[in-house]
Amino acid sequence: MAVRQDIHNSEIPVLCRACEARHRGVCGALTPEQLVELSRHTTKRKVEAGAVLVSDSDTIDSYANVLAGVVKLTKTLPDGRQQIVGLQFAPDFIGRPFKRESSITAEAATAVRVCAFPKTSLDRMISQAPELGHRLHLQALNELDEARDWMLTLGRKTASERVASFLHLIARHGDPEAESDGEISFDLPLTRADIADFLGLTIETVSRQLTKLRKDGLIAVENNRHVTVFDVGKLERRANI
Amino acid sequence: MAVRQDIHNSEIPVLCRACEARHRGVCGALTPEQLVELSRHTTKRKVEAGAVLVSDSDTIDSYANVLAGVVKLTKTLPDGRQQIVGLQFAPDFIGRPFKRESSITAEAATAVRVCAFPKTSLDRMISQAPELGHRLHLQALNELDEARDWMLTLGRKTASERVASFLHLIARHGDPEAESDGEISFDLPLTRADIADFLGLTIETVSRQLTKLRKDGLIAVENNRHVTVFDVGKLERRANI
DNA sequence: CGCGGCATTGAGATGCGTCAAATGCGGTGG
DNA sequence: CCACCGCATTTGACGCATCTCAATGCCGCG
Incomplete structure (x- = not known):
């Protein structure tokens, strides 16, 4: 460089x-x-x-x-x-x-x-x-x-919305311009425990919501850390942005 | 002028x-x-x-x-x-x-x-x-x-701790030096609905927690708005300060 | 005196937490 | 390269705190 x-x-x-x-x-x-x-x-x-x-x-x-x-x-x-x-x-x-x-x-x-x-x-x-x-x-x-x-996320969103909001935050941090109908993938910088501490939830709830997003076809997860979001717009709708 | x-x-x-x-x-x-x-x-x-x-x-x-x-x-x-x-x-x-x-x-x-x-x-x-x-x-x-x-309050405290934290916040704002074993009284600047929106709770839960504090002898409430805290230290313990 | 808005109380539903077990992954050493 | 171990994560069953819905109470005001 x-x-x-x-x-x-x-x-x-x-x-x-x-x-x-x-x-x-x-x-x-x-x-x-x-x-x-x-x-x-x-x-x-x-x-x-x-x-x-x-x-x-x-x-x-x-x-x-x-x-x-x-x-x-x-x-x-x-x-x-x-x-x-x-x-x-x-x-x-x-x-x-x-x-x-x-x-x-x-x-x-x-x-x-x-x-x-x-x-x-x-x-x-x-x-x-x-x-x-x-x-x-x-x-x-x-x-x-x-x-x-x-504070809005912690005070008023459901577990499902919180997890979606978190993924959206990380995704947007990597690529602020991400198309809202595009695909995007990234490594999570936090463990499940940290994500839980960030979202005001438990590890188990975070995990369950991630598998829910997976089963609903919104994301794919490899090796626990690598996440692909198939449609940023759909994620935003989940997050109630 | x-x-x-x-x-x-x-x-x-x-x-x-x-x-x-x-x-x-x-x-x-x-x-x-x-x-x-x-x-x-x-x-x-x-x-x-x-x-x-x-x-x-x-x-x-x-x-x-x-x-x-x-x-x-x-x-x-x-x-x-x-x-x-x-x-x-x-x-x-x-x-x-x-x-x-x-x-x-x-x-x-x-x-x-x-x-x-x-x-x-x-x-x-x-x-x-x-x-x-x-x-x-x-x-x-x-x-x-x-x-x-x-954020700590919203993410990690129980309803009971949140309400105590709120009362403590208002009390301390009126008298930052309040003795932690003293009595203090004040008017709530917020309706129950606003308190709920501040605490990430519902009106009903706020109300229930206030009556619980009342029944436990920690506070008195007059005309819905005027609150007396009998022992700031006890309130702090409830709030987990 | 009755009306309207705020607050309290109650009963029932549910989302999330808790506890416990199973699974998967990465690293280590044979 | 494979077997094994420890740790992170997932999954399941269950309980409880808080939400929801509904009824009642309270207070100020016309």
Whole structure:
């Protein structure tokens, strides 16, 4: 994969070249000089599925960008019931600006690559680069829209509609332009347990609804993880979009 | 509406004096001159319960601050099932910056007073007053935290826990410092139907859970709307906080 | 005093959860 | 390459929490 060949490319830190976050993510707000400055404190990390990135009620001292893989944001009741309150894909930003404590846990749902940097570095940079603050603001608003969409799903949809909504979410994430009468296939980034935690259901109910979709001829499932949706429009009707 | 020209108070527009949004709300980010500028296009409105402030899929051309009363943010499925995805109290800001269309409906839950101003005025001001953008960012992050808290409630709590959580939310909003072994009483800003839409339950289930709380000696209810919580700590335990 | 809207209560239906067993899949080692 | 093991997933039977439908009660207001 070739690095973009523009004249000033030399100024972009090696670490940041070919990084998606520099284009669509928050780093796109930074000048080459600021990128250099930030990259001085930056580390790329590989994280295996299941590893915890930020733990509930920890004081946060670092932020990160997702470079690859899927990160789940979860909340847990004292007795262990868990709910996924958000999914982060590349090049999403992970972290809660302007607050010392996180109220949620961030955990790798798949193998993940992140680019992590100390909170202080970015916080300092926000005051210098207004565009950076703006991008973070946009991301927060976007996550807010998503959270509220999902509240409707959790509060008012049936199990069948929830599972269809989830498949639709994942499908659309892979191909936002998917024709509503087209076929589309993808790998699920979550286990059944995670899907259940995302949908506010049990593993068994998720499984039953998936087999129902299969028997109704809407989807095919191979090796548990790979899903083909035959008709996105029909799926949307199931999801009550 | 002439502005008096004396040295101290002079600079603050009449409209804005004694307005809560100037202290704890977004207007606190503005200089007196900016307040004057903004207030030129501003109107205070009284809105009766049930009136719609912003309608789903309308193009938004105005923002507002809540001055008094409670505004509910709702989402609705094609078949009419509804979910309240947020409650706004004074001095909250209503509106979705950086987007032309709203994906939610804002409706007065009680009688409400708002201070409304055209989108363009505020959008222009954001670029001039970075502190304003910052306050809006903080509000978005705050709403995001609240939305995610509520996702846990919707996805994983029982009816009994949900109703307790709701009472706790309202109680805490009136008195954030409430002693956890103290008594506290307040008026519910929502009808049973609205509470049900907030909790993802039916009216009947909400009613049954309220009478259960009453029979268990945790609360008293007068005239359907006025609630006394005898022991906030016990309520929290019910809510699984 | 009666009417209309909101809330409560009751009885019965059902969707989803719980518990338990069976199946399938991937990885490991012979 | 195959046999085996452990874990994820599916399937089944059953129970219960919540929904649905219906009747009754309550309160403010004309």
